[in-house]
Amino acid sequence: MSLYRGIACRRKFFWCYRLLSTYVTKTRYLFELKEDDDSCKKAQQTGAFYLFHSLAPLLQTSAHQYLAPRHSLLELERLLGKFGQDARRIEDSVLIGCSEQQEAWFALDLGLDSSFSLSASLHKPEMETELKGSFIELRKALFQLNARDASLLSTAQALLRWHDAHQFCSRSGQPTKKNVAGSKRVCPSNNIIYYPQMAPVVITLVSDGTRCLLARQSSFPKGMYSALAGFCDIGESVEETIHREVAEEVGLEVESLQYYASQHWPFPSGSLMIACHATVKPGQTEIQVNLRELEKAAWFSHDEVATALKRKGPYTQQQNGTSPFWLPPKLAISHQLIKEWVEKQTCSSLPA
Ligand SMILES: NC(=O)c1ccc[n+]([C@@H]2O[C@H](COP(=O)([O-])OP(=O)(O)OC[C@H]3O[C@@H](n4cnc5c(N)ncnc54)[C@H](O)[C@@H]3O)[C@@H](O)[C@H]2O)c1
Numbered sequence: 001m002s003l004y005r006g007i008a009c010r011r012k013f014f015w016c017y018r019l020l021s022t023y024v025t026k027t028r029y030l031f032e033l034k035e036d037d038d039s040c041k042k043a044q045q046t047g048a049f050y051l052f053h054s055l056a057p058l059l060q061t062s063a064h065q066y067l068a069p070r071h072s073l074l075e076l077e078r079l080l081g082k083f084g085q086d087a088r089r090i091e092d093s094v095l096i097g098c099s100e101q102q103e104a105w106f107a108l109d110l111g112l113d114s115s116f117s118l119s120a121s122l123h124k125p126e127m128e129t130e131l132k133g134s135f136i137e138l139r140k141a142l143f144q145l146n147a148r149d150a151s152l153l154s155t156a157q158a159l160l161r162w163h164d165a166h167q168f169c170s171r172s173g174q175p176t177k178k179n180v181a182g183s184k185r186v187c188p189s190n191n192i193i194y195y196p197q198m199a200p201v202v203i204t205l206v207s208d209g210t211r212c213l214l215a216r217q218s219s220f221p222k223g224m225y226s227a228l229a230g231f232c233d234i235g236e237s238v239e240e241t242i243h244r245e246v247a248e249e250v251g252l253e254v255e256s257l258q259y260y261a262s263q264h265w266p267f268p269s270g271s272l273m274i275a276c277h278a279t280v281k282p283g284q285t286e287i288q289v290n291l292r293e294l295e296k297a298a299w300f301s302h303d304e305v306a307t308a309l310k311r312k313g314p315y316t317q318q319q320n321g322t323s324p325f326w327l328p329p330k331l332a333i334s335h336q337l338i339k340e341w342v343e344k345q346t347c348s349s350l351p352a
């Protein structure tokens with residue numbers, strides 16, 4: 001081997017080696033599975049499946065926590081066979097991630113209508129007995145799952161719901177066909193491609209410098225308050241949504257917008273929560289609640305909020321009919337946003 005080729009080989013080796021970080025490898029693998037139906041079908045052979053029934057995930061209970069069991073393709077085929085179902089139903093599954101060892105993870109709903117189902121939906125109680133678990137509504141289970149399962153099941157539910165609702169082309173009316181991974185659907189008659197969508201929502205913690213503004217809707221559990229949230233209107237920037245939502249919901253104008261973080265949120269049907277801090281304009285603190293949107297909104301001090309962050313709801317009503325003031329659970333980005341505000345206030349109030 002010439003010196004030049006030797007150096008070139010070593011360079012190539014170094015370049016490949018450098019690329020092969022676990023994260024990059026995983027990302028490239030998932031990209032390949034989304035792009036190539038054959039690779040994705042192959043990945044199902046060694047992959048694992050999370051099961052749902054009418055969008056409720058299959059869960060098992062373990063020490064006050066829910067665990068999401070996974071099933072192999074063989075187990076799934078055996079299960080479908082036992083319930084007299086066509087194994088092609090597995091074609092309805094969607095890719096939701098993979099392990100560091102490149103075991104691909106899929107989700108499959110056994111309760112939704114399928115072109116391969118012999119009956120509209122598989123019988124739930126019998127399946128629960130067979131699978132040694134229960135199909136539990138994600139709203140009830142989300143906060144008792146570990147962070148990884150919560151994130152995977154949220155993604156899975158949003159994707160399964162989107163496929164269920166987009167089975168027909170909105171132009172031709174013909175059935176659309178999903179790719180194996182479920183990252184898109186195509187109308188065979190006109191080749192229009194449909195991609196899964198999510199709705200951007202801005203969540204803003206408004207402060208007046210020493211207090212923060214929290215609000216509740218009548219649908220919230222008793223005593224729970226959160227930061228102001230609102231869907232982005234078409235054509236709006238995140239900044240415009242913040243200004244509009246704060247004005248609409250509490251009649252205030254804000255400035256000094258600061259991005260905090262974002263989170264996928266499975267409710268109502270897959271949202272991207274974009275969390276920000278904002279400050280009211282000087283001297284503007286009088287809240288005018290829009291009762292069409294909110295039940296109540298108020299300013300809360302640092303100490304009130306710091307205490308509420310430690311409470312774990314939901315609470316049953318106290319004897320005097322009131323419920324203690326509490327905040328969304330840790331998993332929700334609103335909790336993280338409020339916590340960050342409390343920590344910043346604590347730092348700024350510490351003596352230099
Ligand atoms: N993860 C968190 O920490 C957290 C905290 C608060 C709110 N949220 C979520 O934010 C979402 C939005 O908050 P909100 O209810 O105050 O929003 P909002 O103030 O925009 O009011 C909701 C109304 O907006 C309209 N709307 C406009 N676009 C919509 C769309 N794409 N989908 C559904 N409705 C749409 C509907 O009329 C709906 O009733 C809620 O669904 C809630 O689950 C999440």
Ligand SMILES: [Mg+2]
Nearest residue numbers: 228229230293
């Ligand atoms: Mg709102």
